[in-house]
Amino acid sequence: MADYNPILTAPYGANKKDRRVGRGSSSGRGSTAGRGNKGQQSRSGGKVYIGFEGGQMPLFRRIAQRGFSNYPFKKEYACVNVADINAKYSDGETVNKETLAAKGLLKGVNPLVKILGNGEITKKLSFNVDKISASAKDKIEKAGGSVTLTAEKKD
DSSP states (O other), rough: TTTTOGGGGTTTTTTOOOOOOSGGGGSSSSTTTOOOEEEEGSSOOOOOOOOOOOOOOOOHHHHHSSSOOGGGOOOEEEEEHHHHHHHHHTOOEEEEEEHHHTOOOOOOOSSSSEEEESOOOOOOOOOSEEEEEEHHHHHHHTTTTTEEOOOOOOO
């Protein structure tokens, strides 16, 4: 054990052995293996979905649906601040989804991008994004840049 390093070891009690159930009566968790006697929960594959009420019509289905949910139609934007763009881009570049992803400012596969006006921008950049805040647009145009929106606006 020449490679032993006390700094990299877990503190005492952090790593515990898994409880092995169903390994004989003398283990303390034999026979029923901690599942109790009989019933759905004692059997393999015996589980019920959230809201199940033993076959009775569940509460969430008994109550009438009211109102409207915009959830299926909502649009989620990946927000990027002008300060981050100013740090990553050089003068004269184009800011769009592809370049933002290449420079590590977009995480995941987010289809819509919004530019926010937090911070300062000193470089002349051309923006081709889905949405932009008024303060960000003002700062970009003051720095000599241009803004074009790709998504059509529906109000």
